[in-house]
Amino acid sequence: xxxxxxAAVTLSKIAKSAxxxxxxxxxxxxxxxxxxxxxxxxxxxxxxxxxxxVDLSGNPKLAxxxxxxxxxxxxxxxxxxxxxxxxxxxxxxxxxxxxxxxESYSEFESLNQLTNRGIEEGVFxxxxxxxxxxxxxxxxxxxxxxxxxxxxxxxxVPFDKVKEISLRAITK
Amino acid sequence: xxxxxxAAVTLSKIAKSAxxxxxxxxxxxxxxxxxxxxxxxxxxxxxxxxxxxVDLSGNPKLAxxxxxxxxxxxxxxxxxxxxxxxxxxxxxxxxxxxxxxxESYSEFESLNQLTNRGIEEGVFxxxxxxxxxxxxxxxxxxxxxxxxxxxxxxxxVPFDKVKEISLRAITK
Amino acid sequence: xxxxxxAAVTLSKIAKSAxxxxxxxxxxxxxxxxxxxxxxxxxxxxxxxxxxxVDLSGNPKLAxxxxxxxxxxxxxxxxxxxxxxxxxxxxxxxxxxxxxxxESYSEFESLNQLTNRGIEEGVFxxxxxxxxxxxxxxxxxxxxxxxxxxxxxxxxVPFDKVKEISLRAITK
Amino acid sequence: xxxxxxAAVTLSKIAKSAxxxxxxxxxxxxxxxxxxxxxxxxxxxxxxxxxxxVDLSGNPKLAxxxxxxxxxxxxxxxxxxxxxxxxxxxxxxxxxxxxxxxESYSEFESLNQLTNRGIEEGVFxxxxxxxxxxxxxxxxxxxxxxxxxxxxxxxxVPFDKVKEISLRAITK
DNA sequence: AATGAATGAGCCTTCATTCAT
DNA sequence: GATGAATGAAGGCTCATTCAT
Numbered sequence: 001x002x003x004x005x006x007a008a009v010t011l012s013k014i015a016k017s018a019x020x021x022x023x024x025x026x027x028x029x030x031x032x033x034x035x036x037x038x039x040x041x042x043x044x045x046x047x048x049x050x051x052x053x054v055d056l057s058g059n060p061k062l063a064x065x066x067x068x069x070x071x072x073x074x075x076x077x078x079x080x081x082x083x084x085x086x087x088x089x090x091x092x093x094x095x096x097x098x099x100x101x102x103e104s105y106s107e108f109e110s111l112n113q114l115t116n117r118g119i120e121e122g123v124f125x126x127x128x129x130x131x132x133x134x135x136x137x138x139x140x141x142x143x144x145x146x147x148x149x150x151x152x153x154x155x156x157v158p159f160d161k162v163k164e165i166s167l168r169a170i171t172k
Numbered sequence: 173x174x175x176x177x178x179a180a181v182t183l184s185k186i187a188k189s190a191x192x193x194x195x196x197x198x199x200x201x202x203x204x205x206x207x208x209x210x211x212x213x214x215x216x217x218x219x220x221x222x223x224x225x226v227d228l229s230g231n232p233k234l235a236x237x238x239x240x241x242x243x244x245x246x247x248x249x250x251x252x253x254x255x256x257x258x259x260x261x262x263x264x265x266x267x268x269x270x271x272x273x274x275e276s277y278s279e280f281e282s283l284n285q286l287t288n289r290g291i292e293e294g295v296f297x298x299x300x301x302x303x304x305x306x307x308x309x310x311x312x313x314x315x316x317x318x319x320x321x322x323x324x325x326x327x328x329v330p331f332d333k334v335k336e337i338s339l340r341a342i343t344k
Numbered sequence: 345x346x347x348x349x350x351a352a353v354t355l356s357k358i359a360k361s362a363x364x365x366x367x368x369x370x371x372x373x374x375x376x377x378x379x380x381x382x383x384x385x386x387x388x389x390x391x392x393x394x395x396x397x398v399d400l401s402g403n404p405k406l407a408x409x410x411x412x413x414x415x416x417x418x419x420x421x422x423x424x425x426x427x428x429x430x431x432x433x434x435x436x437x438x439x440x441x442x443x444x445x446x447e448s449y450s451e452f453e454s455l456n457q458l459t460n461r462g463i464e465e466g467v468f469x470x471x472x473x474x475x476x477x478x479x480x481x482x483x484x485x486x487x488x489x490x491x492x493x494x495x496x497x498x499x500x501v502p503f504d505k506v507k508e509i510s511l512r513a514i515t516k
Numbered sequence: 517x518x519x520x521x522x523a524a525v526t527l528s529k530i531a532k533s534a535x536x537x538x539x540x541x542x543x544x545x546x547x548x549x550x551x552x553x554x555x556x557x558x559x560x561x562x563x564x565x566x567x568x569x570v571d572l573s574g575n576p577k578l579a580x581x582x583x584x585x586x587x588x589x590x591x592x593x594x595x596x597x598x599x600x601x602x603x604x605x606x607x608x609x610x611x612x613x614x615x616x617x618x619e620s621y622s623e624f625e626s627l628n629q630l631t632n633r634g635i636e637e638g639v640f641x642x643x644x645x646x647x648x649x650x651x652x653x654x655x656x657x658x659x660x661x662x663x664x665x666x667x668x669x670x671x672x673v674p675f676d677k678v679k680e681i682s683l684r685a686i687t688k
Numbered sequence: 689a690a691t692g693a694a695t696g697a698g699c700c701t702t703c704a705t706t707c708a709t
Numbered sequence: 710g711a712t713g714a715a716t717g718a719a720g721g722c723t724c725a726t727t728c729a730t
Contacts, residue, residue, distance in 0.1 A: 003264070004264050004268075005263050005265070005268075006179075006263075007179040007263070007264070010702090010703065010704090011703070011704060011705085012703075012704090020711080020712095021707090021711060021712045021713055022703095022704085022705085022712085022713070023278075023706080023710095023711065023713065024710075024711050024712070024713095025713055026704095026705075026706085027710065027711075031705095032703095032704060032705090044280030083262075084242040086262065087262055087263065090178050090179075090255075090258060090259055090261070090262060091177045091179070091259060092175070092177025092179075092180065093177065095176075096176070096177075100689090125333075125336075125337055129324075129329075130314070130318040130324050131311050131314045131315050131318060131324070131334060131337075133314075134310045134311045134313075135307065135311060135337065135341065138306045138310045139303050139306045139307060140699085141306075142302070142303045142305075142306040143303050146302040151302050152301075152302050156299075157299045160174050161299045162303060164185065165297060165303075165307065165341050165342070168201060168339065168340055168341055169307065169337050169338065169340055169341030170337070171336070180721085182720070182721090183720070183721060184719090184720080184721090186700045192694075192695090193696060194695090194696075194722085195694070195695055195696065195697095195722085195723080195724080196693070196694050196695070196722085198721095198723080199692090199693060199694075200724070203721090203722090204720090204721065204722090209705065288729085347608075348608050348612075349607050349608030349609070349612075350523075350607075351523040351607070353610065354723090354724065354725090355724070355725060355726085356724075356725090364690080364691095365690060365692055365728090366691085366692070366724095366725085366726085367689095367690065367691055367692065367727080367728085368689075368690050368691070368692095369701045370725095370726075370727085371689065371690075375725090375726095376724095376725060376726090394702095411583070425564065427606075430606065431606055431607065434599075434603055434606060435521045435522075435523070435603060435607070436519070436520050436521025436523075436524065437523075439520075439522065440521075442521070469680075469681060473668075473673075474662040474667050474668050475658045475659050475662060475668070475678055475681075476681075477654050477658075478650075478654045478655045478657075478658040479651065479655060479681065479685065482650045482654045483647050483650045483651060485621060485650075486646070486647045486649075486650040487647050490646040490647060495646050496645075496646050496647070503686070506647060509641055509647075509651065509685050509686070510685065512684055512685055513651065513681050513682065513685030515686055526698085526699070526700090527699075527700060527701085528698090528699080528700090529712090536715080536716090537715065537716045537717060538700085538701085538717075539701085539702080539703080539715070539716055539717065539718095540714070540715050540716070542700095542701070542702080543713090543714060543715075547700090547701090548699095548700065548701090
C-alpha cells in the first residue's frame, strides 16, 4: 500500500507477502474488499486506541496538548498507518467498502468530545467545530511528513512549535 | 472521478461519458495516464490561476485574508476539483504519472511566497514554515466539505470564522 | 518492411511515409491487402524484368552463368527487394493475399525454361528439376547477405566462385 | 502457425486449440513472445538433436551424405517444424524475441564443423564457406516441399539424386 | 480527390475468485 | 484447512476502414 498506493494492492501480492496461497486467503476473508476493510479498520482501531488511552478529563487546553502529543508519538512509529488511513478517508474506497462516514472518523471521537467540552467551557473558540480537527490533527501529520522528507529539521523546529500554533488557533 | 474515485476511472467509461468511441480518445490523448495527467494538471492550473490572480503585495496579514477568500470562493464553485487535486496529491499516482512533486504543489507558490514574506516581516510565526499551509489551506477545504455535507450551517458559522482562526494561528 | 518485418507494416505508416493521409490510400488501393499484393507483385515484376532481359538462347551452361550474373547484379542494388520477396514467398501471406503459387514464382520462368532446355540437351543433370532452382538462386542470395553482413569478403571470395559451384552442381 | 503463418497466431487461438482459457496460458508462459520463443527454440532443439545424433567423424564426403540423410529423414516427419524454423529465421521475429542470431543458427553447428573439416582436409571446395550450407540444407527442404506438393514424384526422383547434386557442388 | 477524426472489432494482459485435490 | 491451476470478465490499446467536410 505504501509504496504503490492502495490501488496497486493485489490479492496474490497479499498472499505472497503472507506466505500463504491465494486460495487460503478466502478462508479468512470473504472478499478482497473484506481484506481492505479489515486492514483499514484495524489500523484505525489501533490509532483510536492510542488516542483514547489518553486521559482528557482535565483542563481542555492541557488535555488538547496531551492529545496532540499522543498523536505525534503514535505517528512517529506508525506514520505509514496514518497516511493509509488518510488515503482511505479521502478516496472513494469507504463508500465502496460499505463503511459509513460515522464509523470512518470514529478514531477522533475523543478529540470531538474534548472539542465539545472545550467549547462548552468557553476555552476553545466556538463555531467552526467540525473544522477544528483540521487544526489539531492535520498539522501533526504534515509535520511528521516534513520531518521524514527532510524538509524540516526537528531540532530547529520541535514539535512543541506545532502544538503552540494549534493551541493559539483553537484557544480563545 | 468524484463518484467512484480516480481508481475506478476506466477508458470505456470516459469514452462513454464523452459520447465517443474508445478509439477516439486516443486521438487526443496518448495514454490513459495522459488523460489523468491532463485532468490533474488542468484542474491545478485553474486553481493556481484563481489563486495567483490575487494581489498579495500589501500587508501580509491582510494579503493572507484575501488569499483565503480567493481560495474559498474558488472552492464554492469547484470543490470537486479541489478534492480531486487532493486525491491525486496523496495517492501514488503522481509518481506513476511522472509528475514531480515540485510541479504538483506549484499552485501554492504564491501562498508560499506570502508565507515567506510574512515570516521575514515578523508578522507570521516563524519556524514551522512547511506546516503553515496546513493551517491556511486544509481548513478551507474542510469547511467547504462540512457545509456541503450539511454538518455545518454557513449562516451560523460564516467563513470569516475560519479565516479568523487561521489568522490567529499563523500571526504572531 | 525491411526494418521490422512485413507484419509491422501499418496503413498509417504507409500513408505517413507517402506524405498522404490514410484516407487517400483508399483512393488508390481497395485494401491493405491490396497494397501488400501490389508491393509484392511490383517488386517481383522488377526482378522478373531484370532476369528476363537476359538473352538465354545460347549454350545452356553459358546462359546459366549469364543469368546468375544478372541476378547477382540485380541483388547488389536491390537486395532488400529480394529479401522481401522471399519473406512473402515463405510466409502465409500469399495465400491470404490470394496470390497463386504459380504466379508467385513466375519471376523464375526464364530460369525454368533454361533449366528445361539444359536437361533436354543433356547438359544439365536431369531429375530433380524443381529443386535445381535452389542451387542456382538461393546461393546468390546467401552470398549477397553474407557480403552485406561482412562475414564474407568479396575480394577474397568473388562471386565467380559461387557460379562455379552452382554450375558444377547442375552441370552433368 | 502452419495454416495461417506466425503473424496470425493469436493468444485466444492458442488457448482455444489447447482447450484452455486465455488466462491459463499465462500460468505457463509470461508473454505471447515467450510462447513464440519457446515454440521456436523447442522445434530448433529437436532438429538440432536429430542432426547432432549423427556421427560425423569419418570421411567428410561420407559424413556429409549421412548428415543429409539425417536431415531428410527428420524432414519427412517434421517438415512443418522445419518450415516454421525457416519462417522465424527469416522474419523480424528473432530480433523482437531477443534471440541472438548465433543462437538462432546453432542447430547447424555440426554442419558448420563438418564443412570446416572438409575444407581443411581439402575434400570440400574452399572459399564460399558461409554459402555452402545453402547447397546442403536448402535443397533438402525444397525437395521435401516439392514432394509434398506433388510436383515431384519421389519414386522417379529419389532423394539420392539431391545428395548426388549437392555433393558434386561441394566436393572438389 | 484529399483529409483525418471517428469507429469498433479484436488483441494482449491482469486479477479476483473458484474448486478439485 | 491449504493449495494453486484454471477461469473469464474486464481493462488498455491498436489499427484497418469509413465518411462528412
